[in-house]
Amino acid sequence: MARSFAIKHQPGFTAIAATCFLVLYLPIVVLVVYAFNAATSTSEWGGFSLKWFQSASQNSQVIDATLRSFQIGAIAAILATIFATMAALATTRTAPYRGLTFKYAAINQPLMVPEIVTGVALLIFFSRIKIFTGYSGLGYLIAAHTAFCIPFAYLPIRARLENMDLTLERAAADLYATPWQTFRRITLPLLWPGILAGLMLAFVISLDDVVITEFVKSGGQDTLPTYMLGQIRRGVTPEINAISTVFLLLSVVIVTVFFFISRKRD
């Protein structure tokens, strides 16, 4: 054989990989293209138009659902990130102590349970509390979102902490910094990229949730995904394509920022 032997080659693997990437992106591209379709029917192309974006932006249900999604997402992501940061500080850079394994298991527990089961459990639990207290506001959704966002926010923060040794913090303590000063001036700035990554992950996860929200929400508390699910079940209009396109764009921007933050740490 004249050519050198390619040890990394496996027959057919590149073709399968190419197909995978193509198949992953093709439906998304079609979805986006049809958001700009002038025709009312989604099956034919009627020329380029922005009218579905316009009609979506004037639809009061869409606006309400979007605002609600952002409100829940922002509050839940911030709370989850604060709690996850505290938990990460409590579970890293230490000799194993009693309860440490329990903490890991408890924090990651929401990841182990199918969403449908959590949804049902919260439906039962919160419906009891609703009868008891008479309160039926957004608090339930925020609590539920905070809980399932914690493990996602925890991951990058913990990863970041584990790569930080205690030298700088010890040096600060030697120089008579109080624990709070050490945290504020040393730990927090070093940890910041991890916290930011956790915050963004939590926000995306909250924004994407369908199942748990569908079960927990009271009447008139649709978020953007549950509103879209309702519309898709009723039949497809290009307006949903337009909303999806904007949503996609938002996800891509957040993921890109996240990707570069978390890559930098290596």
Place this chain on the structure above:
Amino acid sequence: MASAEEVAKEAERRDIRMRWLLSAPALLVIFFAATGPLLIVLVYSFLTPGPYGDVRWQFSPEAWIAVFMERDIFDDTLSLAAAHVTIFWRSIKLAIITTIATLALGFPTAYFMATRSEKTRDLWLFLITIPFWTNLLIRTFAVLQIIRNEGLINTVLLKLGIISAPIQILFTDTAILVGMAYVYLPLMVLPIYASMEKLDFRLVEAGYDLYATRFQVLRRIIFPLVKPGVIAGSILVFIPALGAYVTPSVLGGGKNMMLSNLIELQFGQGRNWPLGSALSIAVMVIVMVALLAYVRNAGRSEVRHG
């Protein structure tokens, strides 16, 4: 001497107390809005359904019997509940096929990504990460638009004259399968890639030096080394596929129910909360068994490589 020891012990105790205090908010939120309510589901599964949903506080094993059995309304005899068995079987079958399909596609993809140069690797990883973090409902909706009768696949096949009438894919088990494989593929690729990235290709070279064929190298060297990633990916796909709600609701129509739709039905029109609870616990049990198998397997392979 003893007092120095005591001081150190006291400091350690204070440190641990502080660590419990710090983790308390996260643990409390998760307990009240995720873990704790699961216990209520367990309790509810042993109660009697209320007339308008909810429950009456009266013990009854009826819900658990109804998971797999049907009581004849005339003579009270029990027989196998064909509808439930079908749905259980369909859910488990679809979840397993989805796992196999994503593995068959995801393994070569992860291998392809891991064998690129350092620089381009990040680009491929980014391309997998985008769909991973994109809303699952939107991706399912994208699949819907491709496979429906007026969708891309049927339009192209009709134009090419390969078929004369659109193929009905939407609202079939195939549609659910295609949709789940599509949405969960990144979940399979990412952990396999993470294992594959660390693969030492000198071992592969050694295999070829010893006259192994490409397939032998793949089966005897590469696969065993990335097995933890394969198992992690399979678990990450199997669990959400088994409890999938969005994909079957959107692509399966009303007829092809999966477990999640059956559970939802009990809390909606079915008005049988205990049965819905029992079914939820049953799903949990299947997931636990899968997770236990994973933990045992992962533990074993760590020992072997360590």
